[in-house]
Amino acid sequence: AQSVSQHNHHVILSEAASLELGCNYSYGGTVNLFWYVQYPGQHLQLLLKYFSGDPLVKGIKGFEAEFIKSKFSFNLRKPSVQWSDTAEYFCAVKGYGGSQGNLIFGKGTKLSVKP
Amino acid sequence: DAGVTQSPTHLIKTRGQQVTLRCSPKSGHDTVSWYQQALGQGPQFIFQYYEEEERQRGNFPDRFSGHQFPNYSSELNVNALLLGDSALYLCASGTGEAAGELFFGEGSRLTVL
Numbered sequence: 001a002q003s004v005s006q007h008n009h010h011v012i013l014s015e016a017a018s019l020e021l022g023c024n025y026s027y028g029g030t031v032n033l034f035w036y037v038q039y040p041g042q043h044l045q046l047l048l049k050y051f052s053g054d055p056l057v058k059g060i061k062g063f064e065a066e067f068i069k070s071k072f073s074f075n076l077r078k079p080s081v082q083w084s085d086t087a088e089y090f091c092a093v094k095g096y097g098g099s100q101g102n103l104i105f106g107k108g109t110k111l112s113v114k115p
Numbered sequence: 116d117a118g119v120t121q122s123p124t125h126l127i128k129t130r131g132q133q134v135t136l137r138c139s140p141k142s143g144h145d146t147v148s149w150y151q152q153a154l155g156q157g158p159q160f161i162f163q164y165y166e167e168e169e170r171q172r173g174n175f176p177d178r179f180s181g182h183q184f185p186n187y188s189s190e191l192n193v194n195a196l197l198l199g200d201s202a203l204y205l206c207a208s209g210t211g212e213a214a215g216e217l218f219f220g221e222g223s224r225l226t227v228l
Contacts, residue, residue: 004157036219042221043118043119043205043219043220043221043222044158044205044207044219045219046216046217049216090157090158092157095160095171095173100209100213100214100215100216100217101146101147101148101160101163101165101170101171101207101209101213101214101217102148102160102163102171102173103148103158103160103217104160105150105157105158105159106157107155107156107157108156108157
């Protein structure tokens with residue numbers, strides 16, 4: 001069965017520090033990959049997605065992710081975090097079947113940014 | 116433009132009872148997926164509805180059932196509640212059977228005592 005692993009449960013950074021959140025997936029075939037963010041008290045929002053093409057994907061709010069097929073990884077990065085980036089971040093892969101309605105999520109990484 | 120709306124936001128039930136959760140998709144969307152998010156876990160796919168039919172199902176027992184109405188809104192029903200059903204239930208909507216980009220609601224927090 002497909003699965004997604006997120007390496008860090010809780011990351012604490014100071015403002016302006018660089019961020020990298022790890023994500024590994026288990027499926028070896030064609031994958032559709034996503035990063036979602038959940039700000040405190042808000043709903044899940046899509047940060048970015050990878051379907052094909054350029055493995056470096058740029059998303060909203062200065063986030064980017066790199067798809068490395070050989071490592072089964074899709075790590076999320078941001079050069080300089082802000083206090084407003086405090087949130088929980090979820091990596092996800094599209095499950096079997098043709099629909100993106102079926103996503104397999106990792107357990108999430110909580111990011112706390114100190115002002 | 117309303118996003119995905121879910122009701123109720125919070126509810127408390129006792130073991131053995133039944134619960135119905137409701138979801139209205141984002142305007143223009145016609146497919147609805149339901150997810151269960153237990154504390155400290157990522158969302159887990161329950162099922163997807165499109166054209167009033169269940170199209171895909173995750174690894175959940177038959178106690179979990181759903182419905183989609185002609186106006187694309189959806190219900191999630193859980194029978195014979197167990198303590199382990201306590202979770203945040205998320206509804207997400209998209210376009211077409213392939214769903215496209217999913218938009219999530221804020222969820223219904225179910226506590227089973």
